[in-house]
């Protein structure tokens with residue numbers, strides 16, 4: 001686990017089997033995660049506080065299966081929550097659990113963290129990015145990667161013109177660190 005800012009760490013994901021990066025936001029009594037990766041035990045081994053919930057950048061299996069297994073409550077954009085099974089039909093069984101809920105509003109705050117949510121469709125219909133205001137970290141999911149990479153749009157629900165618009169939106173944001181769903185933080 002690597003520290004990115006005060007109270008914010010990354011647990012890097014794997015390529016085989018494919019698992020997303022997991023970001024840990026440590027509050028006073030509990031942690032929030034950005035995405036859950038595949039393996040909840042691996043994430044928990046780094047934590048000294050319980051998981052209060054998961055903020056999902058989107059609904060792909062490599063970001064959500066860990067939370068499904070651990071039954072962590074999660075918040076996901078309604079655009080992906082509605083079609084969770086379709087999104088993952090080619091990869092893994094992802095039932096829609098009652099402990100996943102849609103976001104309500106675009107500002108999320110807990111303990112000392114203040115996140116603004118941006119709907120950035122293209123990779124999936126309900127992809128979002130979160131900007132943590134105090135640290136200037138942008139959690140960009142599979143919409144934008146480090147070293148100039150961008151999300152693929154050839155999977156179910158992908159849309160390349162929507163992705164282009166989402167990437168232009170991100171260009172206009174003022175952030176210090178890009179924290180993507182896979183690969184390096186930059």
Ligand SMILES: [Zn+2]
Pocket residue numbers: 058060123142
């Ligand atoms: Zn994805």
